[in-house]
Amino acid sequence: MKRVQYKKPRIGLYSTGLEAYWAQFPGLRERLLTYNCFIESNLAKSCDVSNFGLVDTVQKARKAGDWFTEQKVDIIFVHAATYATSATVLPVHQHCSAKVILLNLQPSPQLNYDETNTAEWLANCGACPVPEFANALHRANISYDVINGLLGLSETPGDTKSDENTSHMPEAQKAWKTINEWVQAAKIKRNLQQATFGFLGNTYSGMLDLYSDLTMLQAQSGIHIEVLEMCDLQALQDYVTTSDVAEIEQITQDMFNIAEDSPSEKLAKKPSKEQLAQAYNVAATQQKLVEERGLDALAYYYHGAPGNAYEQLQSDFILGHSLLTANGISCAGEGDLKTAVAMKVCDTIGVGGSFCEIVVTDYKEGTILFGHDGPFHIDIAEGKPALRGMGVYHGKQGSGISVEAKVKTGPITLLYLTQTVEGRLKWIISEAESTDGRIMTIGNTQTPVKFSLHPDEYFDALFKEAPTHHCAMAIGHNAGVFTKMAKLMGTEYKVI
Template structure:
């Protein structure tokens, strides 16, 4: 497939890192400090592929802790990892996080999986006693009201340090892999946070009248996620539509024919027919205008809807929008229909994590296959499609004005995750995650996206749990099981969260 567009970039996380120890040890045990700093450099190197690492080095007194806190503020880090390299007093660590308020993750990563007990010296033990101060640190953080998390496990070294008396090659050990998976998820979650803080979300038109769950408090969303919301009018899009050239329409048509399949009429639904050239050309013209809108206003995501009177110019533009919004979603600019800004945020979070995020709602329950079909009339995230999506010409859009082109597709078979972003009765944000399996089941040929999902519980039991959480009725559908990283994302954003049907 030709590369017609540039994918939206993701902001890399700025990582703070430091190691801890007790200053008294350095004169007592030759080489211990250097050995521990070497472990810190290993962690720095492992983390560097995820972002910009600022490694302060050793913090071994409370004065050094204050200097480190100021230094991390200067570096504008997104989160800080405290490498618990050996015992240190909690008064050494606390000032760092009283000065720099960014989230903290304590790394209790032991170099060896087992000491050589008969031959171990005190210095050798101290190089492996990182767990010793963690309860003390945890108590100090708790009493100081500083949120924290701890990752326990093995360091995962690929070679044994020269001074070590024990085998330190643990890179293939399950407890090293588990620990580094947790670290990677924290880094990915922090990348979501940094990227959202630089995102501009467009709100085009209005919200579908009467869908009370989707009405949004823009100030709440901006304060919670750090995003900017640009309120756009249909006349903005109409103005840009007048500037679209025939060459631009032709390029959009080329993109469309490469990315989608154009079938004959639906064998079952009389309103779902093969798109006419008139419908295709109009959808491509609108798509070119939508791209200009995104570029002019520097948008990173978009929610949209317009209810116009029949034959109204804006209504005609709205009816041709699904194709262009699917193309934008593939470009890393998620588009959510019906003015659902909260689901646009859920889709953006999934897109930042590289797991897709397609606009979905419950379509129907299949009680024979025990699946719930999730989908919508578009837009669709092409990157997670099971084969090439289909374009159908719709004689009408159910529940809406107008007619035009819609997307028929399903998500790749295999593990999936759903993400709802919803607002609670007390004015907070809650993220609702669910994990299931996309199966290769039948779907309707009606010009809508549909994916049969089998959750761990029977559909009725699963829906009972889901509806109890009062979700927005749309969700973002992503590939893979990712509730763990989404939980971390929720925590960094300060959102409530629930994982449905958790194992």
């Protein structure tokens, strides 16, 4: 099965100007368009850019707004290249509802005061019209954000009076980091809006935090949800071939170590040949379900009468769902659709998204262990994960194979997706560090996490926000992207 290929975001771009300047200052318009092309080339590394060029009249502003709407852009970057009246900016965004980001990116860190003429100043006065733009947008009830800093050119144009080589300067690097976070956030939103999530079986009975209105989830995140039954999956087992199973077996051997008996948990043993064979068969069946239904993610859980065929089928879900998660089909156990969405968000920008819950606190090390007996995102593992045979899945029926692993050491981000009393989705975001601390050998994934806060202080802050039971763990510090994603989606968020 090929890994999911995510769609690039569509980003709009235009630069501002005042038509009266062009006759007064020959060459200024062309210089500003050079800056515009530089921004386009940088953006084009990670997105599809629709660049209108220079907007310097009301008529062009209206035309630009209609054009951006036709291009279906996710964000419009407004490059404040020089002074322009707000009347040449506001119509763009009255005609197109995409998110507005004002770019105040000065080409030079300091004017050459002895040689600077009016044209040189005008090429550096991007901040001058931003208050006017902001005021007009605010009074029109159009949301906007502003990015301030340096343009980030790597060389100075030949006829320029001031040094414009600023790519090495922190003001340029910070600005472009923020720009790229907005691009990543737009990528998340675009892909969620085109994603199909499977909901297989039901939600773990009594876990009230997991229950959500499926229409609410689609309305606020844009995902489509396919409600699936266990018989849909079982029916596909008849179409699994020996070559399908052999392929799964080879992938499993490449990705996992087959663990010996646990030294501490008598229920966690080396998987038997029969257990592995059954897990390979079910994993091949799971892949066929994903392909047949065109799924991009899956939340699943089954609880039925002891000993029936569906119980045996669900007992072998973890290997297959871990393999699917590694291929970009984010899978969340216990029927947790909200966490499946959080996992998908992480995978969309290439930072993992492993299914987690709070496991235990290590007060001596000052860490909190996060993990689960469910699917694991193999791409972000520290070393090679292990497979163990489980005599029982705690709190559930059945037995089978589980993944024992930890997320690689370094910066991580926890992403919760919860629901407020008003029925609104809310993100809870925490940056932290994954440590090389010890974990249990009980067939569960576990990662020791150290926050800037003491564990108890972190719990105080987290529990106050009414989180869900589960979260997604991603590598890297991604709060900047996730907060911008929340803004684009119009959802609440809290950074702890």
